Amino acid sequence: MSDAPHETTPTPPRLAVEGLTVAFGGLRALDGVGFEVADGEIVALIGPNGAGKTTVFNAISGLVRPRAGTIRIGGRPAPASTTRLLRRGVSRTLQGLGLYAGMTVLEQVLVPLAGVRAARGSERERAMTMLAELGMDADAHRPADALPYPERKRVALARALVTRPSLLLLDEPAGGLGGADMAQLAEAVRRVSAGGCAVLLVEHHVDFVMGLADRVVVLDFGRVIASGAPAEVQRDPAVEAAYLGVPPTPGPPTSGTAAPGTPTPETPAPGTAVRA
Ligand SMILES: Nc1ncnc2c1ncn2[C@@H]1O[C@H](COP(=O)(O)OP(=O)(O)OP(=O)(O)O)[C@@H](O)[C@H]1O
Numbered sequence: 628m629s630d631a632p633h634e635t636t637p638t639p640p641r642l643a644v645e646g647l648t649v650a651f652g653g654l655r656a657l658d659g660v661g662f663e664v665a666d667g668e669i670v671a672l673i674g675p676n677g678a679g680k681t682t683v684f685n686a687i688s689g690l691v692r693p694r695a696g697t698i699r700i701g702g703r704p705a706p707a708s709t710t711r712l713l714r715r716g717v718s719r720t721l722q723g724l725g726l727y728a729g730m731t732v733l734e735q736v737l738v739p740l741a742g743v744r745a746a747r748g749s750e751r752e753r754a755m756t757m758l759a760e761l762g763m764d765a766d767a768h769r770p771a772d773a774l775p776y777p778e779r780k781r782v783a784l785a786r787a788l789v790t791r792p793s794l795l796l797l798d799e800p801a802g803g804l805g806g807a808d809m810a811q812l813a814e815a816v817r818r819v820s821a822g823g824c825a826v827l828l829v830e831h832h833v834d835f836v837m838g839l840a841d842r843v844v845v846l847d848f849g850r851v852i853a854s855g856a857p858a859e860v861q862r863d864p865a866v867e868a869a870y871l872g873v874p875p876t877p878g879p880p881t882s883g884t885a886a887p888g889t890p891t892p893e894t895p896a897p898g899t900a901v902r903a
Contacts, residue, residue, distance in 0.1 A: 639702030641666045641794050641825035642687070647696035649682050649849075656682045658849040659696070664825040666793070669816060671836040671857075672829045674846035675870050680829040681722060683846070684796050687827075688712065688719055700794060713739060716793035720783050720800060722829075726771050732758065733767040736785045757789045761815060777808040784812070788819060795819060797828040801835045813839045833871065837861060845870065 640663040647660040657679045664670045672680045685691045687698055689707035698705040700715055718739070726735055736754040741747070758764045761781050766774060771782050780803065787795060797816070801809050809832065816839060820826050830836045836843060837857040844854040847869040853860050860866055 638666070639699065640664060641668075641701055642827060643697075643699040643702075644683070644687070645697045645699075647683065647686060647698065648694045649679075649686055649691055650694050656849050657686070657693075657696075660846065660849070660851055661696075662844045662851065662854060664794070664827050666825050667820050667823045668842065669820050669826045669828070669840050670842045670844060671840035672827060672844050672846060673831070673833075673836055673870065674852075678846040679849040680846055681798060682849075684719065684798055684827075684829060687717070687796060713790060716790075717796070718787040718790055718792035718794070719796040720787045720798055722798045722802065724776075724779050724783050726779060726783060726786075728772065730771055731768050732763060732771050732774070732782050732785075735771050735782050736789050739786060739790050754785075754789055757785045760818075761785050761788075762811075777804050780804060780808075781812075784815065788815075791824075793824055795824050795826045797826065797830075799830055800828060801830055801832045809835050 649657040
């Protein structure tokens, strides 16, 4: 028997983005963006308003067509339809809530499993287990619209997690949350990543990001200006100049440090992308 080490094929990253370029008319929203997220890794995408973070999510989700570049999921090109992405293990939350009007909490969480048909018993069980994991099972039969904002945010998370994704995209998950809810959210995200799911999140809450992410990718004007461990990125002079060094705009007190453009409980769902 040979003592030569076994040749192993390296596992491709769960998500690999390379040279991603997206233009809206004359505006280059993304210009050659590249980064990777491995299984079980939590990567945060940060940057000023209008830097291109949501456009990255939209390109991965097949909602905008890149002008150039590649997006690979588990080593294969990303499909462009939501259904096929779900089948490939990709789930996403939206900026704000994106919940359906007039549905109970349980119905919201059943949508990715059952669509519009009546849910099977096993699907209801799975949805209830997911809600229980997030401490929401007691609210299962309440209209989601009647719940306070942090609980509705948790429903949106449960809906993204119920399919047991291998790649989870979270768009401003901490937006509008206070300290206790943010801590609970961080715990839930850590649990999901400990189970092997790759997590990519866009977030303005600097403390939340730096305490949670394994790696941070910083975008500015559609380009990656820095990436690395949170502490490393925080010390980067280019990042400080483009983003972290800008003093937060005065407003109602929120827990933790928030970078400019951060939503507060009073303004939970920012819509427009306006550079400060
Ligand atoms: N559908 C669109 N049509 C035209 N321009 C767009 C469109 N979507 C985004 N943009 C522009 O592309 C740029 C990147 O926007 P994007 O929303 O990705 O930034 P962002 O970093 O997510 O900002 P925010 O932190 O405010 O959410 C901005 O200049 C924005 O105005």
